Amino acid sequence: MRDVAALAKVSTKTVSRVINDLPGAGPEVVERVRAAARTLGYRPNLAASGLRRSDRRTATIGVLFEDLSNPFDSALLRAVEDRARHNGVLVLAGSSEDDRTLQGELLISLSARRVDGVVVMAAGGHQDALQQERERGTPMVLVDRPPTFDGTDCVTTTNRDSSREAVTQLASLGHRDIAFLGDRRTLWTSQERYTGYLEGLAQAGLTLREELVRTDLHGADLADAAATDLLDLDRPPTALFTAQNLVTVGAMRVLRARGLHHRVALIGFDDFPLADMLEPGITVVRQDVPGIGRKAAELILARIDGDTSPPVHAVVPASLVRRGSGEISPH
Amino acid sequence: MRDVAALAKVSTKTVSRVINDLPGAGPEVVERVRAAARTLGYRPNLAASGLRRSDRRTATIGVLFEDLSNPFDSALLRAVEDRARHNGVLVLAGSSEDDRTLQGELLISLSARRVDGVVVMAAGGHQDALQQERERGTPMVLVDRPPTFDGTDCVTTTNRDSSREAVTQLASLGHRDIAFLGDRRTLWTSQERYTGYLEGLAQAGLTLREELVRTDLHGADLADAAATDLLDLDRPPTALFTAQNLVTVGAMRVLRARGLHHRVALIGFDDFPLADMLEPGITVVRQDVPGIGRKAAELILARIDGDTSPPVHAVVPASLVRRGSGEISPH
DNA sequence: TCCTCCTACGTCAACGTTGACGTAACCGAC
DNA sequence: GTCGGTTACGTCAACGTTGACGTAGGAGGA
Numbered sequence: 001m002r003d004v005a006a007l008a009k010v011s012t013k014t015v016s017r018v019i020n021d022l023p024g025a026g027p028e029v030v031e032r033v034r035a036a037a038r039t040l041g042y043r044p045n046l047a048a049s050g051l052r053r054s055d056r057r058t059a060t061i062g063v064l065f066e067d068l069s070n071p072f073d074s075a076l077l078r079a080v081e082d083r084a085r086h087n088g089v090l091v092l093a094g095s096s097e098d099d100r101t102l103q104g105e106l107l108i109s110l111s112a113r114r115v116d117g118v119v120v121m122a123a124g125g126h127q128d129a130l131q132q133e134r135e136r137g138t139p140m141v142l143v144d145r146p147p148t149f150d151g152t153d154c155v156t157t158t159n160r161d162s163s164r165e166a167v168t169q170l171a172s173l174g175h176r177d178i179a180f181l182g183d184r185r186t187l188w189t190s191q192e193r194y195t196g197y198l199e200g201l202a203q204a205g206l207t208l209r210e211e212l213v214r215t216d217l218h219g220a221d222l223a224d225a226a227a228t229d230l231l232d233l234d235r236p237p238t239a240l241f242t243a244q245n246l247v248t249v250g251a252m253r254v255l256r257a258r259g260l261h262h263r264v265a266l267i268g269f270d271d272f273p274l275a276d277m278l279e280p281g282i283t284v285v286r287q288d289v290p291g292i293g294r295k296a297a298e299l300i301l302a303r304i305d306g307d308t309s310p311p312v313h314a315v316v317p318a319s320l321v322r323r324g325s326g327e328i329s330p331h
Numbered sequence: 332m333r334d335v336a337a338l339a340k341v342s343t344k345t346v347s348r349v350i351n352d353l354p355g356a357g358p359e360v361v362e363r364v365r366a367a368a369r370t371l372g373y374r375p376n377l378a379a380s381g382l383r384r385s386d387r388r389t390a391t392i393g394v395l396f397e398d399l400s401n402p403f404d405s406a407l408l409r410a411v412e413d414r415a416r417h418n419g420v421l422v423l424a425g426s427s428e429d430d431r432t433l434q435g436e437l438l439i440s441l442s443a444r445r446v447d448g449v450v451v452m453a454a455g456g457h458q459d460a461l462q463q464e465r466e467r468g469t470p471m472v473l474v475d476r477p478p479t480f481d482g483t484d485c486v487t488t489t490n491r492d493s494s495r496e497a498v499t500q501l502a503s504l505g506h507r508d509i510a511f512l513g514d515r516r517t518l519w520t521s522q523e524r525y526t527g528y529l530e531g532l533a534q535a536g537l538t539l540r541e542e543l544v545r546t547d548l549h550g551a552d553l554a555d556a557a558a559t560d561l562l563d564l565d566r567p568p569t570a571l572f573t574a575q576n577l578v579t580v581g582a583m584r585v586l587r588a589r590g591l592h593h594r595v596a597l598i599g600f601d602d603f604p605l606a607d608m609l610e611p612g613i614t615v616v617r618q619d620v621p622g623i624g625r626k627a628a629e630l631i632l633a634r635i636d637g638d639t640s641p642p643v644h645a646v647v648p649a650s651l652v653r654r655g656s657g658e659i660s661p662h
Numbered sequence: 663t664c665c666t667c668c669t670a671c672g673t674c675a676a677c678g679t680t681g682a683c684g685t686a687a688c689c690g691a692c
Numbered sequence: 693g694t695c696g697g698t699t700a701c702g703t704c705a706a707c708g709t710t711g712a713c714g715t716a717g718g719a720g721g722a
Contacts (some may be wrong), residue, residue: 663701663722664693664717664721665720665721665722666719666720666721666722667718667719667720667721668716668717668718668719668720669710669716669717669718669719670715670716670717670718671715671716671717672712672713672715672716673712673713673714673715674711674713674714674715675710675711675712675713675714676709676710676711676712677708677710677711678707679706679707680705680706680707681704681705681706681707682703682704682705682706683702683703683704683705684701684703684704685700685701685702686699686700686701687698687699687700687701688697688698688699688700688722689696689697689698689699690695690696690697691694691695691696692693692694692695692700
């Protein structure tokens with residue numbers, strides 16, 4: 001900046017005025033400064049600027065999801081990024097692996113970089129680190145899972161209602177033995193979807209068969225094993241409700257391996273690419289991922305802009321997409 | 332920091348020493364400072380620190396890919412992120428939409444935030460903005476596509492050789508009418524894969540039928556239309572080589588719609604989730620995405636650490652994954 | 663003519679932190 | 693007892709930028 005000022009024969013303050021489009025600089029001075037900045041390849045230092053400015057903004061938000069290579073997470077990131085860029089805000093992204101310790105460390109890293117706010121997919125278990133960061137004043141929006149503490153915005157989907165709808169649909173086709181395959185029980189979404197499953201059973205007048213419920217299926221291998229085990233039961237399920245996308249894929253794989261993919265019904269929570277191209281197409285509960293991301297971004301940007309209205313829990317509706325696998329009757 | 336110093340009854344310099352684990356602070360002073368920092372919830376300001384430190388690092392790198400919601404890009408991001416985190420480095424991520432203007436703007440945003448280096452998937456066309464940023468001294472690694480200027484590291488895959496291998500495989504089954512469906516011709520990868528296609532034809536003694544070559548298929552809709560058009564030819568292709576993952580999906584969709592998915596052979600460039608679960612399984616050229624990401628991250632971290640060895644063009648081998656669709660004979 | 667107001671600049675200090683350097687106290691050696 | 697060296701601190705300025713404030717010169721009105 002000093003070099004630019006020297007080349008344009010003005011003070012650094014005037015350079016500051018020019019690059020920030022502030023009044024108080026004559027037309028030919030503006031042109032001189034612009035030219036000098038161009039020839040020197042000058043780029044303002046946003047960190048130094050933020051240090052001095054009164055609002056102390058970095059125009060950067062943090063995004064802490066579970067796994068950025070998961071299609072759900074990356075679609076969400078993209079939606080947040082698009083909305084943020086609209087405001088000139090960039091995104092510092094990290095994967096927490098659903099590990100509280102790692103999430104806490106990443107949160108500290110983001111905090112040290114003075115992000116203006118964070119959008120977090122909370123890791124399972126207690127949320128002490130999140131709550132602490134929130135109480136330090138960091139604007140925060142949780143996505144996918146709600147906070148266990150007060151005063152924080154959050155955006156989720158209709159986990160329970162949509163799960164109930166899926167199970168009701170299966171029951172209406174005559175299924176009486178509907179299995180539940182879920183992700184880790186520590187996750188709120190898993191619990192909600194399980195509750196929806198129970199509600200669906202109850203609504204259809206079906207009794208719960210405990211042995212048809214498998215949870216903590218973290219990863220495709222565990223899902224494979226659980227599905228295999230279920231199909232080996234004396235009275236195997238005629239329909240599966242898989243409550244997470246990787247679990248759905250694992251179950252599908254097992255059904256195909258056994259040639260049962262046209263005989264056992266399957267509804268999965270979360271859509272995934274190519275679900276429509278399989279034989280049969282996979283019926284899923286589709287979340288409105290761009291909608292969730294956009295909403296989360298709008299909330300965090302509003303909070304950063306000083307919105308102090310009461311915390312919001314936005315629920316973005318999911319919808320059942322019928323493609324065939326969920327429309328298979330029991331025999 | 333001043334508050335911590337006051338509470339611990341030391342100078343800010345001593346606080347600095349303690350939080351940076353520098354010598355020159357007695358054991359009980361260290362403890363007092365740590366306690367004070369804890370009770371006040373103090374977080375060092377990395378921006379201010381970087382401003383003053385001699386190396387001027389922000390421990391942040393920029394990642395500029397085409398579309399973070401594309402599985403290829405997000406897997407790459409994740410690989411870079413993992414390797415970077417290992418060094419305490421965080422990732423500022425952005426999607427360029429393959430738009431040079433947008434990419435340039437994002438590059439300026441990253442530069443203003445003083446990222447230590449950038450990993451870029453160059454947008455098609457000229458790379459003036461990239462070159463300019465590079466010449467300003469920003470460490471840079473290109474992925475997926477090489478630079479059109481000198482002095483910059485890059486990591487790509489075996490586009491040409493693997494494409495040739497795919498076409499050779501189809502020809503060896505007796506296919507003589509092999510179509511090429513490619514992404515935008517401005518992309519280096521498209522050109523390389525097309526060259527590989529030509530080499531494969533030549534190697535098999537086949538002559539090129541120009542009408543079987545369709546390029547600039549940006550997006551699934553264009554791929555659909557091109558595939559439809561090809562299959563409507565008087566002498567339609569008996570095999571398709573699709574040179575990008577979205578194009579592959581579009582072609583698959585058309586083949587299925589026409590009931591030709593068991594009759595027309597298909598090999599795609601880039602693997603995608605569930606390619607193995609389709610009927611038939613889709614034969615693809617699989618890139619080693621984690622390998623590419625790791626290599627790119629290692630290169631940029633090394634450059635940031637002052638590695639001045641000559642620029643590297645790392646080529647990470649891809650491999651042909653046979654799943655069925657590429658093993659269909661012509662009648 | 664003189665005063666006021668505005669415009670177009672410049673000067674200075676401060677944002678939070680650390681490098682360079684200073685200093686007081688203590689240690690061991692001669 | 694003095695001296696050189698080490699340890700454990702503190703002081704000061706500077707990183708790149710901007711808010712607060714100052715000032716010179718010109719325009720406009722009474």
